[in-house]
Amino acid sequence: QKEVEQDPGPLSVPEGAIVSLNCTYSNSAFQYFMWYRQYSRKGPELLMYTYSSGNKEDGRFTAQVDKSSKYISLFIRDSQPSDSATYLCAMSSIQGAQKLVFGQGTRLTINP
Amino acid sequence: DVKVTQSSRYLVKRTGEKVFLECVQDMDHENMFWYRQDPGLGLRLIYFSYDVKMKEKGDIPEGYSVSREKKERFSLILESASTNQTSMYLCASTGRMDTEAFFGQGTRLTVV
Numbered sequence: 001q002k003e004v005e006q007d008p009g010p011l012s013v014p015e016g017a018i019v020s021l022n023c024t025y026s027n028s029a030f031q032y033f034m035w036y037r038q039y040s041r042k043g044p045e046l047l048m049y050t051y052s053s054g055n056k057e058d059g060r061f062t063a064q065v066d067k068s069s070k071y072i073s074l075f076i077r078d079s080q081p082s083d084s085a086t087y088l089c090a091m092s093s094i095q096g097a098q099k100l101v102f103g104q105g106t107r108l109t110i111n112p
Numbered sequence: 113d114v115k116v117t118q119s120s121r122y123l124v125k126r127t128g129e130k131v132f133l134e135c136v137q138d139m140d141h142e143n144m145f146w147y148r149q150d151p152g153l154g155l156r157l158i159y160f161s162y163d164v165k166m167k168e169k170g171d172i173p174e175g176y177s178v179s180r181e182k183k184e185r186f187s188l189i190l191e192s193a194s195t196n197q198t199s200m201y202l203c204a205s206t207g208r209m210d211t212e213a214f215f216g217q218g219t220r221l222t223v224v
Contacts (some may be wrong), residue, residue, distance in 0.1 A: 008152070031123070034209045040169045043116075043202050043215035044155075090213075096211045097143060098168070102155040 003027050006089055015112050019076040023103045024091035026070065030091040030101075033065050035074045038086045038105065047087075048074065056084030079110045115139070116216040118203050123221045131190040135203030142208040142223050144186035146170075146178060149200040149218070160184055161209075193223045 036044035121132035157170030
């Protein structure tokens with residue numbers, strides 16, 4: 001079993017929809033959680049960063065961490081075609097990126 | 113604005129060639145990383161460096177070596193390229209105790 005599981009999709013939704021992307025994990029020591037967005041043929045860019053449990057909001061994006069369920073989510077409100085990308089979750093048990101574990105990534109398409 | 117720059121976007125090399133992938137960051141970061149990204153396998157850490165001339169193996173170091181002679185530059189070396197090293201290679205950097213990694217645009221390497 002992988003430490004981090006993420007449905008690779010693809011996921012296709014109409015413009016304006018609310019999108020929910022999720023990752024589950026097995027290592028209860030994870031406490032640093034990130035979401036990256038990766039456009040086609042580009043490197044990943046950091047979208048959201050959360051320490052421990054709780055919610056974090058940034059514009060149309062909300063990251064949620066539920067450590068009791070070992071489950072993290074990224075919500076995108078009022079989705080736009082420019083949100084079409086692959087979204088990767090990443091997490092770590094320690095401060096510092098040398099033990100960062102990534103999900104496979106979910107490919108998302110927003111249809112106009 | 114943070115910047116991690118990889119020297120090539122696309123490379124085609126022959127089996128058995130020695131291949132150098134270069135990465136430069138302008139953020140004065142202590143840590144630098146090399147990952148490879150493959151469909152269905154996500155990002156896997158090859159090597160990382162936490163200081164000049166210092167390196168540690170990641171999850172898949174076989175067939176690779178690295179060099180960090182200057183703080184801003186981290187090179188990945190394929191000693192004798194093989195077809196199973198065809199992949200997307202991503203360089204990243206972080207501050208010493210930071211968990212959020214900043215990525216370059218990626219180098220898509222094809223070994224024929």
